Amino acid sequence: MHYRPTIGLEIHAELKTRTKMFCGSANDPDETRPNVNVCPICLAHPGTLPVINREAVRHILRIGEAVGGARADFTEFDRKSYFYPDIPKGYQISQYEHPLIIGGTLAGVALTRVHLEEDTARSIHSGGKSLVDFNRAGIPLMELVTEPVIRDAETAGRFARELQLLLRTLGASEANLEKGEMRIEANISVSHQLGLNQSEGLVGRTRSSDERVLGTKVEVKNLNSFRSVERAIAYEIERQKKLIESGEKVEQETRGWDEAKQQTFHQRFKEGSADYRYFPEPDLPKIYLSEMPEFFADVIRASLPELPSARRARYVQLGLKAEDAEFIVASIARGTFFDAVVKEFGGVREPSMLAANYFISDLAGEPGNTSPTAFAKLIRLVSAQDLSSRGAKDTLAILAEKGGYPEEIAREYGFMQVHDAEVLRNVVKGILAGEAKAVEEYRAGKEAALQYLIGKGMKATKGAGNPEVLKNLIIEEISG
Numbered sequence: 001m002h003y004r005p006t007i008g009l010e011i012h013a014e015l016k017t018r019t020k021m022f023c024g025s026a027n028d029p030d031e032t033r034p035n036v037n038v039c040p041i042c043l044a045h046p047g048t049l050p051v052i053n054r055e056a057v058r059h060i061l062r063i064g065e066a067v068g069g070a071r072a073d074f075t076e077f078d079r080k081s082y083f084y085p086d087i088p089k090g091y092q093i094s095q096y097e098h099p100l101i102i103g104g105t106l107a108g109v110a111l112t113r114v115h116l117e118e119d120t121a122r123s124i125h126s127g128g129k130s131l132v133d134f135n136r137a138g139i140p141l142m143e144l145v146t147e148p149v150i151r152d153a154e155t156a157g158r159f160a161r162e163l164q165l166l167l168r169t170l171g172a173s174e175a176n177l178e179k180g181e182m183r184i185e186a187n188i189s190v191s192h193q194l195g196l197n198q199s200e201g202l203v204g205r206t207r208s209s210d211e212r213v214l215g216t217k218v219e220v221k222n223l224n225s226f227r228s229v230e231r232a233i234a235y236e237i238e239r240q241k242k243l244i245e246s247g248e249k250v251e252q253e254t255r256g257w258d259e260a261k262q263q264t265f266h267q268r269f270k271e272g273s274a275d276y277r278y279f280p281e282p283d284l285p286k287i288y289l290s291e292m293p294e295f296f297a298d299v300i301r302a303s304l305p306e307l308p309s310a311r312r313a314r315y316v317q318l319g320l321k322a323e324d325a326e327f328i329v330a331s332i333a334r335g336t337f338f339d340a341v342v343k344e345f346g347g348v349r350e351p352s353m354l355a356a357n358y359f360i361s362d363l364a365g366e367p368g369n370t371s372p373t374a375f376a377k378l379i380r381l382v383s384a385q386d387l388s389s390r391g392a393k394d395t396l397a398i399l400a401e402k403g404g405y406p407e408e409i410a411r412e413y414g415f416m417q418v419h420d421a422e423v424l425r426n427v428v429k430g431i432l433a434g435e436a437k438a439v440e441e442y443r444a445g446k447e448a449a450l451q452y453l454i455g456k457g458m459k460a461t462k463g464a465g466n467p468e469v470l471k472n473l474i475i476e477e478i479s480g
Contacts, residue, residue, distance in 0.1 A: 069104030390463025
């Protein structure tokens with residue numbers, strides 16, 4: 001029987017701002033002392049009033065512009081009511097009916113909305129006790145919701161990675177999963193191509209492909225790595241398939257991910273939006289973006305850097321292979337370094353492609369102590385045949401470790417390519433004297449013997465001999 005997985009993602013990311021969402025307390029994710037970045041507002045003392053962080057609003061608008069979403073003119077904040085120790089007010093200030101951004105696409109996945117809210121405090125469970133650190137309470141939080149259009153775990157993982165890269169490119173968030181700065185939840189359901197909607201009890205009937213009944217949605221939380229996202233989704237799809245095949249009911253619930261056991265587990269039954277009793281936040285003003293020049297669409301658009309998709313396309317146009325372009329774009333630091341190198345060449349194709357080859361193959365995208373200018377000079381030495389490939393690799397290794405100037409390093413270590421025929425002739429004569437068998441094989445018509453002798457010449461000169469000069473000298477000496 002064929003099953004159809006349907007997956008939607010809800011992703012939260014802590015935004016990079018100087019202060020929290022509704023107060024002046026510091027937004028410092030690296031603070032290790034508990035309960036120091038707090039104030040009466042984020043601790044919900046009676047009589048305190050929130051004030052909207054304009055930079056957080058700007059971040060969401062820039063994200064919305066980057067994904068091609070429709071920005072609101074009118075927007076407001078809402079109270080999302082629920083009780084938990086990490087919610088000091090007894091409600092969270094979020095957005096419900098009027099989010100800042102509607103729609104958009106990223107990595108081929110359609111988006112539902114992007115809105116702004118405040119983060120909760122952090123609960124710490126240790127030694128049979130539960131403690132609460134309110135440093136995180138009130139930090140600006142982006143929530144991005146995708147449409148339920150993802151069909152497999154790999155697509156979900158690819159989307160999440162692309163979102164992290166976009167947030168870092170925009171400077172909106174570090175989005176570090178290990179530190180909890182980006183948190184991913186997956187909503188997963190499995191249905192027959194034609195079948196039973198268990199949540200509504202509708203018996204399947206003949207439908208078009210666009211009318212397929214969805215299965216029962218299960219939310220999976222605690223996904224703190226991209227690999228966990230992919231594995232949890234794959235596991236949950238299989239778990240639901242087995243339940244359906246055995247005639248059991250898939251419950252609408254929230255499940256966690258156990259990294260050690262590599263399986264999901266029940267946490268609680270899922271609340272609906274009515275359970276949160278949303279209503280407009282009475283202590284915050286309504287926002288009309290068209291009345292705020294700093295949030296005008298053209299101002300936000302002009303503030304965007306080159307986006308990852310555009311950078312990929314530019315690298316491919318420059319001549320890089322798609323996988324090489326992806327490797328460089330995947331890291332802000334790699335892209336910044338490589339762009340500085342390309343700028344040294346004035347965007348010329350050939351040296352830029354050669355630079356990409358050495359950057360990826362020999363430096364693995366980690367330039368170490370090499371500056372873009374020094375790296376570009378090394379590539380020029382290679383292009384001018386002043387450095388062989390072997391000499392360039394050895395010079396580059398020293399550059400990455402110690403820094404410096406490539407030509408000085410190459411001369412100091414004897415890596416500069418030798419073109420002088422008389423100097424190389426002595427090397428060739430010595431090699432031929434000790435390689436009588438290879439000489440005879442070449443005379444017998446075996447071209448491989450010639451390549452072998454050239455290789456011996458390169459080894460004898462520690463990669464500094466010009467291979468074309470060596471080849472001609474070897475042929476000349478053998479023929480003479």
